[in-house]
Amino acid sequence: MKNIKLLLVDDEQEFVETLAERLRLRDLGPDVALNGEAALTIVHDSVPDVMLLDLMMPGIDGWEVLERVKGQYPDVQVIVVTGHGSDADRDRAIARGAFAYMRKPVDFDQLVITIMAAYDRKLAMENSPSQAATA
Amino acid sequence: MSLSLRKRILLLLTAIVLVNIVGAGVTLWYTQRSKALQSGIIDMEVGAMHAAFGLTSELLSQRGYTTYFFLNSDPAWLNQMEIHHKAFQEQLALARNFSTLSGGRDILNEIESQYIRYVYAREQVIEHYKNNRRDDGARLHWTIRERFHNILTLCDEFRALHEQSIQKQRASYLRESAMLVALAVTGILLSAFAGAWLASVLVQRVLNPIRDMAVHTLEVMDPGHKKSGTKVDNEVEALGEKLRTLISDVGDVQKQLDASRESLMQSEKLALVGKLAAGVAHSIRNPLTSVKMRLFSLERSLVLDEHQREDFEVVSEEISHVESIVKNFLEFARRPKLRPRKQSPSDVVDMALKLLRHRLESSGTEIVLKRTTRLPELPLDADQLKEVFVNLIINACDALVTGGTITVTEETGLMEPMGEVVVIRIADNGPGIPPDILDRVFDPFFSTKEEGSGLGLAIARRVVEEHGGWLHVRAGDEGGAVFVIALPGSRRSTWLRS
Numbered sequence: 111m112k113n114i115k116l117l118l119v120d121d122e123q124e125f126v127e128t129l130a131e132r133l134r135l136r137d138l139g140p141d142v143a144l145n146g147e148a149a150l151t152i153v154h155d156s157v158p159d160v161m162l163l164d165l166m167m168p169g170i171d172g173w174e175v176l177e178r179v180k181g182q183y184p185d186v187q188v189i190v191v192t193g194h195g196s197d198a199d200r201d202r203a204i205a206r207g208a209f210a211y212m213r214k215p216v217d218f219d220q221l222v223i224t225i226m227a228a229y230d231r232k233l234a235m236e237n238s239p240s241q242a243a244t245a
Numbered sequence: 246m247s248l249s250l251r252k253r254i255l256l257l258l259t260a261i262v263l264v265n266i267v268g269a270g271v272t273l274w275y276t277q278r279s280k281a282l283q284s285g286i287i288d289m290e291v292g293a294m295h296a297a298f299g300l301t302s303e304l305l306s307q308r309g310y311t312t313y314f315f316l317n318s319d320p321a322w323l324n325q326m327e328i329h330h331k332a333f334q335e336q337l338a339l340a341r342n343f344s345t346l347s348g349g350r351d352i353l354n355e356i357e358s359q360y361i362r363y364v365y366a367r368e369q370v371i372e373h374y375k376n377n378r379r380d381d382g383a384r385l386h387w388t389i390r391e392r393f394h395n396i397l398t399l400c401d402e403f404r405a406l407h408e409q410s411i412q413k414q415r416a417s418y419l420r421e422s423a424m425l426v427a428l429a430v431t432g433i434l435l436s437a438f439a440g441a442w443l444a445s446v447l448v449q450r451v452l453n454p455i456r457d458m459a460v461h462t463l464e465v466m467d468p469g470h471k472k473s474g475t476k477v478d479n480e481v482e483a484l485g486e487k488l489r490t491l492i493s494d495v496g497d498v499q500k501q502l503d504a505s506r507e508s509l510m511q512s513e514k515l516a517l518v519g520k521l522a523a524g525v526a527h528s529i530r531n532p533l534t535s536v537k538m539r540l541f542s543l544e545r546s547l548v549l550d551e552h553q554r555e556d557f558e559v560v561s562e563e564i565s566h567v568e569s570i571v572k573n574f575l576e577f578a579r580r581p582k583l584r585p586r587k588q589s590p591s592d593v594v595d596m597a598l599k600l601l602r603h604r605l606e607s608s609g610t611e612i613v614l615k616r617t618t619r620l621p622e623l624p625l626d627a628d629q630l631k632e633v634f635v636n637l638i639i640n641a642c643d644a645l646v647t648g649g650t651i652t653v654t655e656e657t658g659l660m661e662p663m664g665e666v667v668v669i670r671i672a673d674n675g676p677g678i679p680p681d682i683l684d685r686v687f688d689p690f691f692s693t694k695e696e697g698s699g700l701g702l703a704i705a706r707r708v709v710e711e712h713g714g715w716l717h718v719r720a721g722d723e724g725g726a727v728f729v730i731a732l733p734g735s736r737r738s739t740w741l742r743s
Contacts, residue, residue: 132719156497200661210661218719219668220660223731226715227663 114229115156116140119149119175120164120191125214129162132218146170150178157183160209160228162221165192165199173206180207185235187228191216250450257443261436268432275425282418289343290411296340297404300356303333304397311367311386315374323371330364340403346410352403356396363392456480462487515689523578526571533571537564573698577689580704583711585624590667590732591616591655593627597634598653604639609648612638616655620667623734625712633705633716637671637728640701643694644675644726657734665734672727677720686718 116133118140120126126142133140141158143149146169153161161179165172172190179186187209192199200211209228212221248256310326313319337360341353366389373382459480540561549557598612605612641651654670678686685691687706692699709716714732721727 204662210663217658219670219727219729219731220658220666222717222719222729223666223668223715224660224663226717226731230715 114225115159116225117143117149117152117158117161119143119146119161119167119172121145121167122164122193129221133222146172146175149175153179153183153186158186159232160187160189160225162189162191162225163208165190165195165203173202176203176206176208185232187232189221189224189228191221250446253446254443254451257439257446260439261443264432264436264439268429268436271425271428271432275421278421279418282414286414287411289345290407290414292343293340293346293349293407294404294411296336296343297400297407299336300333300340301397301400301404303329303336304393304400307333308393311370311389314371315379315382315386318374333360344403344407346406349403349406352399352406356399356403359392359396359399363389363396366392452480455484459483459487462491518690519574519578522574526574526578529567530571530575533564533568537561537568540564570698573700573704577700577704580707580711581629583626583629585626585712587622587624588627589620589622590625590630590669591619593625593630594634594653594655594669596627596631597638600631600635601638601642605642605651608642608645610642610645611648611650613650613652614655615652618657620655620657620669621665621734623667623732625732626708629708630712633708633730634669634671636701636705637730641671641673641675641726641728644673646675649674649725663733667732667734669730669732670727671730672721672725674721674723674725677724678718678726680720683718683720687716 116139118126118130118133120129121144123144126144130140130142140162141152141156143152146167149161149163150170152158163172163175167175172192176188176190179188184207188207189210189212190203190208191212191214193214195203195211195213203211209231210224212224306329307326310322310329313322314326337353337357341350344350344353366385370382370385370389373379373385463483544557544561547557594614598614638651638653645651650673652670652672652674654668654672656668656670658666658668660666682691682693687702688699689703690699691703706716709730709732712732714730716728716730718726718728
């Protein structure tokens, strides 16, 4: 479990850095992208297991990143973390394949548990692709 | 076709080159030959023809003079005749030079001998006329006339011979040029055919496959490009690019493979060690139990002084320690299956705290339980989960060498998509876990304690995971370490570990 490949995507640098710092402490050792373009590049270079994704970003926004990543790498588990989201946004994110939808400020323990759960799901998907398609 | 592609292309190329070289060679040869024909053979023949005409005309020019001389005896006629006689001889020499035909030579020889005889006879005729022997002269004159006609005929023959020869040469020249044209047409057709074949082989067997490869690799490796319809301009370059990416990807995959092989070897080693440990532990346990029993009965029958009692207690304590290590090994190696029963995790926390109260009190550790309501019931194996809590609390207690506070927090949260999740935190305010070993504390046989088996946290994590939950550790907000246990609530999703 310590080998979870994690990618943080958020334009709020302070949030990302704090989170990265705390996660790094646990040796989740996340990659960090401050915008959508950078996120897509990192995803292409080395596909993460789990991705924390902010929706509101300048340029390529979180919705587009979510769509493209799930389109190309359906196994990647995306946890949407957003500061100002409605229930409609939540439904939309889940419908587009996000694993979870969390509102800022996030509880750190909850976030870690969610990441671990997302990773479990990714492993389950890898081990039985047919089941993952229906899950 | 059994020939390899490489051989086929080489063969076709060789064929084209050969056809072209042969064609060029033949053309060159033909040009040279026609040049020779023009400058040599034709010249000679034409010269011979000229000479033949000259012979005839010079001969004819000599005809009348004897008669004219007979008529008026003017020696000027004889002078004229002498000029033409010389001219005839010149022409004859010329004809000899030009005529290379063997038949021609023979005719010329004949002409010469006839002519000499003719001239001799003619001189006799002239001599007769000069001496006024007109009748003798006239008789002889008739005979030389015949001779003259013979020579004329021979001259005509000579000319006809060379005419024929020229005709023959022309005919052979025409034949050759027709052959050459046929050869050239064949060559052009052959090279066009080979060229077309080569082109088709190149396109079908080389260029098309390369294009397909380039397009496919582009699609496979970069599905996004498919939609944008990127045109492949230089297939080879694109392919090379893709190949480079592929090679680097293979390198990455190799690295991952090595890593996973490493971890597999690690697990195999662990499994082996586990089995070994279980075997040893099992063998040790029976004698250990009997030692413990005997010691217990001895304790009741023996009368000991204070010093001896202390020794005795240390011995019993250490035996208990050995026993607990053995038990851990056995548990790790053969985990008993979960026997889940619906129960509140709060009950389990209470059980653990009750069990540990003595120990916590003796080490001066304060325990704070933060609970708003009892946690909801969920299927769990109370015995095993209790061990997890006991383990974690003892760890925390050991970390607090000189006493401190252990805070146990119970919470219920609704966490999409896991649904209801029960979170139990066990936090201490001790020195915390150094970051560099934070991710290794759950590894089997990893221990910082001298007397530890290194299995406590590994077992704890496994029990929690068997419950479908998650166990992790982090640095506390005010120092120390926080162990977080999360158990999925009743609404378990299908994708959770079964």
